[in-house]
Amino acid sequence: MCAERSNEESHRNPDNGIDPMSHVPVMADEVLEFLSHGHNEGLLVDGTAGAGGHLGLLSGALPGMTFLAVDRDPAAVEILISRFRDNPDVIVRQGSYTDIPEIISELGLQNASAALFDLGLSSIQLDDPQRGFSYRFEGPLDMRFxxxxxxxxxxxxxxxxxxxxxxxxxxxxxxxxxxxxxxxxxxxxxxxxxxxxxxxxxxxxxxxxxxxxxxxxxxxxxxxNGELDQLEMLIDELDGWTEAGARIAFITFHSIEDRKIKLLFRDTPGYRQHSPRWLVPGEDEVRRNSRARSARLRMGIRV
Ligand SMILES: C[S@@+](CC[C@H](N)C(=O)[O-])C[C@H]1O[C@@H](n2cnc3c(N)ncnc32)[C@H](O)[C@@H]1O
CATH class of the missing domain: 1.10.150.170 (Putative methyltransferase TM0872, insert domain)
Structure with missing residues (x-):
């Protein structure tokens, strides 16, 4: 969940409204460091790929890996397809992260060795009045991803x-x-x-x-969007499509979500907490990107 205030940082493209590059990935260095550790092959799943901010960095830093980018929002998927059209290592699919097991099996991919979930909504969604996510712009009260x-x-x-x-x-x-x-x-x-x-x-x-x-x-x-039920389903399924040793990162913006992930890594057999268990953005990042203010990165490992 990316906080509503984030659109203070909205970057608009005067030609076509929303600039797809306006979404700044949160805690990108920390995510990159954690997920790239020891990886030079295998499958990395970005279950909330959004505008592809994190994915762009990860795919640039980890040649040799295959990347599966999933997002529930058809508009985000269009951006992802266009952004990664020249990268044969990136596969883009529209769907919920709860569909990942079927997508992996349909594509005949191996289980994932790394996964990222950056929960909530992107600046692109927030800044589009027609989506109805923001109290700052007049628009239909829609809010569906x-x-x-x-x-x-x-x-x-x-x-x-x-x-x-x-x-x-x-x-x-x-x-x-x-x-x-x-x-x-x-x-x-x-x-x-x-x-x-x-x-x-x-x-x-x-x-x-x-x-x-x-x-x-x-x-x-x-x-x-039934976000908490979706997250519960994801947590229940996660061990079915991640391999032993897989590194799993969640960026949460809401205390209920964060607690669910804490319990997953701390108390669920088959997982262990990484050390440090969680990180928050540094002051510099929060100054540059106010949307990062309430983010928490939780890191865990499949055992
Ligand atoms: C914070 S944004 C991700 C931004 C992305 N990490 C980046 O750097 O561009 C969260 C994204 O998750 C997507 N999303 C929310 N719930 C989802 C779900 N259940 N399955 C897949 N995507 C979901 C939203 O549509 C949104 O694009």
């Missing part, structure tokens, strides 16, 4: 009970004023656009702020 399937955020909000809305805001957004906010949403339906939702949320609390909006939008995004 894959807009060919599932219910939009507006559809969810207009159908859920007030209590269900409050629970989502409280559990996924860790926002204490969830009941007040849910009441206001329920009383102002139908909700259709990002700015309409932002206005309802701001009016429902004594002092509205971007922090509250970030939490509400984040919570909705997690619910719309």
């Amino acid at each position: 894959d807009d060919s399937t599932g219910k939009t955020a507006a559809e969810l909000l207009n159908k859920m009970t007030e209590k269900e809305i409050a629970d989502i805001i409280y559990n996924y957004g860790e926002e204490g004023r969830s009941r007040k906010i849910a009441k206001a949403i329920a009383g102002n339906r139908p909700v259709r656009t990002t700015l309409q939702l932002a206005q309802i949320v701001n009016a429902s609390v004594r002092r509205g702020s971007n922090k509250i909006l970030s939490r509400v939008f984040q919570a909705l995004r997690i619910a719309v």
Whole structure:
């Protein structure tokens, strides 16, 4: 999950709107160092390849490896295909990271010796008003990573009970004023656009702020995309497609996600924590890329 505030750093291409290179990969040096250790062949899976920021660095540093880039978002996949069209070592597939076992078997690939999951959303998604992820731009309240399937955020909000809305805001957004906010949403339906939702949320609390909006939008995004269920499924399947000794890195931006990964590497048979168990970005990186501010890199090894 990349925090909502990240679009303060939005880089726009005046010709066609969103610049595909505007997404700056988080903790890239640390990821590269951990995942490249001891590797000169085998399969590296980037399960949330996004704009290919991490993948570009990894594929440049590790000739001889095969790279499988997966993303749920068809628009991200288009960018990946175009970015890596001249690199025969990179295979791009649209799908969820929970589809990786089928993709690997379909392609006849060996199990992975390294894997990366950079959870959440990219700056490209956040900065596109039509995707509805940001409270800063007017747009349809959509928020689906894959807009060919599932219910939009507006559809969810207009159908859920007030209590269900409050629970989502409280559990996924860790926002204490969830009941007040849910009441206001329920009383102002139908909700259709990002700015309409932002206005309802701001009016429902004594002092509205971007922090509250970030939490509400984040919570909705997690619910719309079933992100925690997806992560659970990934964790359950991971040992089926990674080889012994595989290095596995997760970048998380949310405490619930981070806890799941901590438990995976610390308490699940078949894994061990790498040392250090986790890293956060340095001050310099946070200064350069505010989106990195709440990131945590967790590292583990299949045994
Ligand atoms: C933070 S971005 C990744 C950015 C990438 N590491 C880079 O450097 O360009 C997260 C990406 O994960 C994708 N994503 C979210 N949930 C997913 C899932 N269940 N399966 C595959 N991709 C997913 C999003 O569409 C988004 O493109």
